[in-house]
Amino acid sequence: MIEKTINYFDISQIINSGQCFRMGKKENNTYFVIAGDKYLEISQVGKQCSFYCTEQEFKNFWEHYFDLDTEYEGYRKCINPRDAYLMNAAEFGSGIRILNQDLWEMIVSFLISQQNNIVRIRKCIQNISETYGEKKQTEDGRVYYAFPEAEALAGLEEDELKKCNLGYRSKYVVRTARSVVNGEISLSQISEMPYKKAKEELLKLFGVGEKVADCICLFALHQTAAFPVDTHINQALKRHYPKGFPKRRYKGCEGIMQQYIFYYELLGKE
Known part of the structure; x- marks a missing residue:
């Protein structure tokens, strides 16, 4: 078992962010992830995370898979403070990370x-x-x-x-x-x-x-300039960005902003 204190990481948010479809909750604060031919269980309470795998497997696969070597605070800091909608979306989905998948x-x-x-x-x-x-x-x-x-x-x-x-x-x-x-x-x-x-x-x-x-x-390719537009995103763009999303401001991290918006539209309004 590997224990880590991780900022801006919430496995329950990642599970529901629409990135991966072979994750789920087991019981209490424990979750499972299947990626390719690998299986992992994670327990999380606040920032404290327990990865039930060997240190070698964590270092060789899961650390990169969960993008844990990236500091997400920088993405949050680049958000326009006058954009209340995106600020709220980023706060609501603050534990989302872009996975490195097959x-x-x-x-x-x-x-x-x-x-x-x-x-x-x-x-x-x-x-x-x-x-x-x-x-x-x-x-x-x-x-x-x-x-x-x-x-x-x-x-x-x-x-x-x-x-x-x-x-x-x-x-x-x-x-x-x-x-x-x-x-x-x-x-x-x-x-x-x-x-x-x-x-x-x-x-x-x-x-x-x-x-x-x-x-x-x-x-899959972790190309964070990609900005997928589905029904949820399209509706958000019409309401909050009628002139288009300001991609120039977020050049290189548009996809991360997309995930904040998608998750907020999906679950933030309930």
Whole structure:
């Protein structure tokens, strides 16, 4: 177990921020995270966090995954103090960090996310992981499933994933898996591209539009210049930024501001 005191980190906020769909609450202050083929449990009370893993695994994977080597106070300080809406949004979602996630997993996750809600997306991803992913087991005997590789999905019929509740999105995922396996698109090359070029490549994938491409750039490639616009963001922009979001002021961290706004729109008004 690794114990850390971390500012600007709230695992419950990250779980509900729409970045990742294989996280959840277990009990009391304990949460679980599945990323790729890894499983982690976290307990958090205030700033005190307990990561139930070895120090080596924490250093080699989870520290980077949670973006813990980035100081988020600087992002908060750059917010225009006269922008009361964004100040409130950043305060409400002050524990959100942009995760460093697997590119392939994020491509599939956000293909599935289209015209969908978070609860259903989580269930779809759970279904395909349990059906096509490798069965894994923690040291204490907990069973979980790795996210399926592209090779596991590329040979399926285009409608096969409807059995996992993907609906019309089934063909998006299967065709994209084939593109990866056939070498039509290189995930490793996209990982090295700057934001605009990476987005351009992602838009070539069947079923990937502007919003999905930006989500992948932000949540997989950690390209924080990406600013995904979905229904929640669009409504916020119309109400609070009718002339457009001031991206020039937030150049390089637009995606972090987007997450504050998205989370505030999703949960801050309840």
